[in-house]
Amino acid sequence: MKYLLLFLFLGLTITAQNTETQNDSIEKLKEVEIKSAAKNKIETEMKMAVSVDEFLSSSDNISFIKRGAYAWEPLLNNMSSERSTITIDGMHIFGACTDKMDPVTSYVESNNLAAIDIKSGQEGSLHGATVAGSIDLKRRSTAFSLEKKWMGSYQSGFEFNNNQFFNLGNIAYSSNRFVADGSISYRKADDYFDGNNDEVKHSQYKKFNTSLGLAYKTSELSSVRFDAIFDMAKDVGYPALPMDLWLSRALITSASYKQLFEDGLVRVIDTKVYFNAIEHYMDDTTRPENLVHMDMPGWSTTYGLVSKANIRKNNYSSEIQLNAYDNVSIAEMRMYPQDRSERTMFAYSWPWVTTRYGGLSMNNNWDISEKSQLNLGGSLGVNYNYSKYVEFNWIFHPGAPQEKTRFLPSLHAGYNLDLENFNFSAGTGYGHRAPSVSEGYGYYIYNSFDRYDYIGDPNLKNEISYEGNASAGFNKERFSIQAKVNYFYIQNYIIGRILSMGSPMNYQSVGVKGYTSLDYATLFNASMNVSYDILEHLHWKGNLTYARGMDNNGGNLPFIRPLSYQSSLHFMHNNFGIQASVNGDLAQINYSPEYGEDQTDAYFIWNLSADYTFNINKIESVIQIGAENILNKYYSTYADWGNIPRMGRNIFASLKFSL
Amino acid sequence: MKIFNYCTIVLFFTIMSCTIDKTDYEAEIDSQVPEYYEFKEAFSVNSGIYKVSIEALNGTFYKGYNELHLKVINTQTNEEINSSKVTFLPILSNTDGSTTSCPHSYNFEYDATNKYYSGYSVFINESINADSWKIYLSFTASNQTYKADKVATVEKQNNMNLNMTAFTGKDNEQYFIALIAPQKPTVSENPLTAGIYKYNKPTTAAGTFPDPTQYSYSEVDNYTLKLDPRMPEPSMGNHSSPNNKDLTQEDDGLYHGVVNYTMTGNWTLNFIMLNQNGLIIKGTVVPTDFTPGVEGVKSELFIDTLF
Numbered sequence: 021m022k023y024l025l026l027f028l029f030l031g032l033t034i035t036a037q038n039t040e041t042q043n044d045s046i047e048k049l050k051e052v053e054i055k056s057a058a059k060n061k062i063e064t065e066m067k068m069a070v071s072v073d074e075f076l077s078s079s080d081n082i083s084f085i086k087r088g089a090y091a092w093e094p095l096l097n098n099m100s101s102e103r104s105t106i107t108i109d110g111m112h113i114f115g116a117c118t119d120k121m122d123p124v125t126s127y128v129e130s131n132n133l134a135a136i137d138i139k140s141g142q143e144g145s146l147h148g149a150t151v152a153g154s155i156d157l158k159r160r161s162t163a164f165s166l167e168k169k170w171m172g173s174y175q176s177g178f179e180f181n182n183n184q185f186f187n188l189g190n191i192a193y194s195s196n197r198f199v200a201d202g203s204i205s206y207r208k209a210d211d212y213f214d215g216n217n218d219e220v221k222h223s224q225y226k227k228f229n230t231s232l233g234l235a236y237k238t239s240e241l242s243s244v245r246f247d248a249i250f251d252m253a254k255d256v257g258y259p260a261l262p263m264d265l266w267l268s269r270a271l272i273t274s275a276s277y278k279q280l281f282e283d284g285l286v287r288v289i290d291t292k293v294y295f296n297a298i299e300h301y302m303d304d305t306t307r308p309e310n311l312v313h314m315d316m317p318g319w320s321t322t323y324g325l326v327s328k329a330n331i332r333k334n335n336y337s338s339e340i341q342l343n344a345y346d347n348v349s350i351a352e353m354r355m356y357p358q359d360r361s362e363r364t365m366f367a368y369s370w371p372w373v374t375t376r377y378g379g380l381s382m383n384n385n386w387d388i389s390e391k392s393q394l395n396l397g398g399s400l401g402v403n404y405n406y407s408k409y410v411e412f413n414w415i416f417h418p419g420a421p422q423e424k425t426r427f428l429p430s431l432h433a434g435y436n437l438d439l440e441n442f443n444f445s446a447g448t449g450y451g452h453r454a455p456s457v458s459e460g461y462g463y464y465i466y467n468s469f470d471r472y473d474y475i476g477d478p479n480l481k482n483e484i485s486y487e488g489n490a491s492a493g494f495n496k497e498r499f500s501i502q503a504k505v506n507y508f509y510i511q512n513y514i515i516g517r518i519l520s521m522g523s524p525m526n527y528q529s530v531g532v533k534g535y536t537s538l539d540y541a542t543l544f545n546a547s548m549n550v551s552y553d554i555l556e557h558l559h560w561k562g563n564l565t566y567a568r569g570m571d572n573n574g575g576n577l578p579f580i581r582p583l584s585y586q587s588s589l590h591f592m593h594n595n596f597g598i599q600a601s602v603n604g605d606l607a608q609i610n611y612s613p614e615y616g617e618d619q620t621d622a623y624f625i626w627n628l629s630a631d632y633t634f635n636i637n638k639i640e641s642v643i644q645i646g647a648e649n650i651l652n653k654y655y656s657t658y659a660d661w662g663n664i665p666r667m668g669r670n671i672f673a674s675l676k677f678s679l
Numbered sequence: 680m681k682i683f684n685y686c687t688i689v690l691f692f693t694i695m696s697c698t699i700d701k702t703d704y705e706a707e708i709d710s711q712v713p714e715y716y717e718f719k720e721a722f723s724v725n726s727g728i729y730k731v732s733i734e735a736l737n738g739t740f741y742k743g744y745n746e747l748h749l750k751v752i753n754t755q756t757n758e759e760i761n762s763s764k765v766t767f768l769p770i771l772s773n774t775d776g777s778t779t780s781c782p783h784s785y786n787f788e789y790d791a792t793n794k795y796y797s798g799y800s801v802f803i804n805e806s807i808n809a810d811s812w813k814i815y816l817s818f819t820a821s822n823q824t825y826k827a828d829k830v831a832t833v834e835k836q837n838n839m840n841l842n843m844t845a846f847t848g849k850d851n852e853q854y855f856i857a858l859i860a861p862q863k864p865t866v867s868e869n870p871l872t873a874g875i876y877k878y879n880k881p882t883t884a885a886g887t888f889p890d891p892t893q894y895s896y897s898e899v900d901n902y903t904l905k906l907d908p909r910m911p912e913p914s915m916g917n918h919s920s921p922n923n924k925d926l927t928q929e930d931d932g933l934y935h936g937v938v939n940y941t942m943t944g945n946w947t948l949n950f951i952m953l954n955q956n957g958l959i960i961k962g963t964v965v966p967t968d969f970t971p972g973v974e975g976v977k978s979e980l981f982i983d984t985l986f
Binding site: 267269299301311312317319350352353354355357358362363364365366367368409411412414415416418464519521522523524525527528529530531 | 697698699701702704707711865866867868910912913914915916917918919920921922939941942943944945967969971972985
């Protein structure tokens with residue numbers, strides 16, 4: 021069975037509704053495609069023109085580490101991004117920045133995505149080994165249609181706080197045999213202002229993104245498809261870091277072949293080969309206060325194959341996926357001496373590290389009865405690493421192997437039960453993950469949060485996760501409530517620990533930390549969503565999340581979200597809609613000084629927006645005006661790198677035309 | 680459609696090359712460090728029917744440690760003599776008329792496998808103007824002793840990884856430390872080899888010049904050279920590296936240890952030299968504080984390197 025946890029109408033305010041779509045037949049499959057193209061708008065209830073980050077942050081189990089206004093690092097289940105697999109249509113992509121300035125989500129734009137599919141824990145192992153789960157960014161793809169037609173949309177808007185101006189355009193052509201999708205976008209923002217009306221310097225950005233998709237029906241039941249995304253960000257400031265971004269570029273390409281079968285066990289086979297190349301160049305010339313001028317370029321190149329088959333028989337369905345990729349990650353640092361005639365100082369922070377992964381994953385589902393389903397899945401992967409300049413790793417870990425092969429098994433099981441107005445689910449999972457390139461082979465990677473230089477360890481053990489999850493919900497007429505919990509017990513939890521040897525290389529740094537394995541760490545996440553339709557046109561939604569992460573000594577893990585809440589009212593009548601929401605975090609009591617955290621105070625902010633839909637000839641148009649942080653509150657959250665303040669009052673206006 | 684095609688083409692042209700080229704790491708290290716493997720003739724002198732030829736790396740004597748391969752050839756028969764007793768004495772004449780020598784092997788031993796007499800010389804100065812080196816040789820052939828001397832040129836060692844230092848220890852003896860290997864370090868664990876030598880003060884009055892007893896040097900035995908490598912660049916804030924090993928003497932008479940260089944650039948090897956009884960002969964403990972913007976204090980005994 022196929023779970024598509026599609027995030028529909030997720031608000032700053034709203035419940036994540038996990039729409040479960042079953043594919044009964046080919047017709048259904050097509051329907052799903054059309055559905056995802058038509059229904060899953062990348063927008064939140066508060067705001068129709070959002071960035072990918074803003075959209076993701078509207079999901080319960082995603083939080084963000086923010087180093088500025090751009091390229092937030094998504095944390096799934098309060099775990100950092102190396103613990104989740106982040107893919108674009110199943111394609112693996114790895115950022116080229118050692119300081120995580122470029123999570124995969126920064127290389128797409130909201131107008132080339134149709135939906136974001138988030139799976140928690142081992143359920144996400146379909147795309148490869150994971151601990152936290154998977155985030156799959158689904159590209160927009162228009163379905164074949166009987167008649168030839170053109171579709172398009174254009175969206176423009178302005179945000180007053182940081183003078184952000186954006187233009188997003190989409191165009192699509194569809195016919196019986198041929199489909200083309202194109203998108204183009206440009207965003208430009210100046211520095212933003214915090215709640216004290218102080219400028220947050222180095223928070224500007226410029227981003228250009230374009231994508232193209234071409235599909236051709238080779239027969240009634242088969243098609244080929246070519247996709248490309250080109251993304252370029254320039255002059256991006258990271259106020260929380262000691263350097264900015266001069267240029268990052270990504271080219272993400274794929275070619276796929278899809279074959280449907282009218283009868284038989286196998287219903288669909290979809291095979292894709294892909295290539296993506298990312299380059300990322302940091303820039304510290306805008307920071308004259310820096311003592312040392314450094315060049316820090318990074319490159320990440322990935323080739324891969326993903327092949328998926330859907331199987332169905334009676335009340336049994338299954339998804340089988342083969343993932344294979346080869347990635348080379350390179351990061352250099354060159355420090356310039358104060359006397360520029362002297363020799364520059366050079367080292368690799370990623371010494372040409374190759375990662376190869378091959379794995380077979382499976383997800384099986386039985387409909388035991390009308391009301392209950394059983395879910396069983398697993399994967400087995402082989403992960404291979406090779407460090408070309410292993411002598412860099414030998415400095416801290418003499419004799420470490422240049423090559424390392426790891427086996428990464430994973431298993432998960434779940435049970436769903438629907439009873440009248442109630443629904444329940446319970447599940448469990450077990451899985452391994454290999455250390456990331458930085459954790460395994462990183463070399464003097466400066467972390468400006470705790471101000472340590474980090475060293476990878478090629479001999480780290482696999483991180484092994486044992487998880488349990490459960491949910492319960494009640495739904496009746498105008499009222500619904502849903503509660504979810506999950507618990508992770510992670511053996512060999514990888515985290516940086518102070519090393520007694522070595523001395524800092526980066527001048528801001530205070531010491532050297534090595535990635536080491538804790539015996540174990542535990543993580544608990546809970547969320548509750550409530551919605552109530554007060555009147556026909558007036559809806560209320562509320563949401564509460566809580567998380568707790570501890571190491572084996574009972575100490576706190578860093579970047580664990582304190583109790584947070586969101587509450588919103590939504591009024592809609594005819595062509596007019598108005599939304600108000602409040603959201604906030606309680607004080608972060610369980611912070612971790614050991615990892616550079618200090619206590620973050622509680623905060624809450626108010627947001628308001630209104631929209632109006634009208635038609636000009638046949639063009640559907642929506643205009644929206646709103647404000648975030650209306651009271652211009654000065655705040656910073658637990659996950660703001662270096663406690664940089666968040667944006668103060670931000671008035672936004674946007675306009676959208678669709679044809 | 681045309682627009683799409685056009686876009687695709689433009690896209691591919693702009694993309695297929697990296698904006699900034701990746702560093703060629705091998706070339707990066709080569710740029711600073713000449714590395715020589717080949718022994719070529721650096722010096723030759725005739726005496727009677729015999730020719731003495733001395734080979735050194737790159738055919739040049741450099742300031743610092745030089746491994747020397749010496750051959751005695753009968754110029755009439757073109758045969759190499761293998762049972763000669765060879766002595767070698769380099770003398771530096773200063774402008775003020777004083778003379779001195781340098782650590783060297785006075786007696787060259789015959790290496791039957793490689794068919795040459797093997798020895799070394801640690802030249803303590805380059806040949807500049809009036810300061811000139813002269814090599815005094817003696818060898819035996821057909822039961823007869825031959826002598827020869829000739830001016831030799833010692834050039835500047837451009838490879839800082841083969842630097843040397845000369846100093847007077849707390850025991851009032853004159854010491855020399857010369858780096859021998861690696862010629863070409865990398866960002867890695869580098870096995871480090873150095874020679875430690877001492878001037879043997881003459882106990883007798885000088886005889887006829889050149890009297891070898893006045894110019895006697897020897898390898899010191901069972902000393903320890905404690906190592907603390909640091910980057911001298913002020914902005915590196917006294918940066919050091921982990922897992923270094925102090926230098927101790929091995930069977931070849933030389934001192935071996937490990938230096939870890941964490942990045943390319945200028946490095947200072949700070950030493951503390953201990954004698955066989957563990958007493959400090961020279962060198963001071965350097966501060967380990969990380970001091971961004973301030974150059975770290977060097978030991979009073981150090982050698983600079985660069986790669």
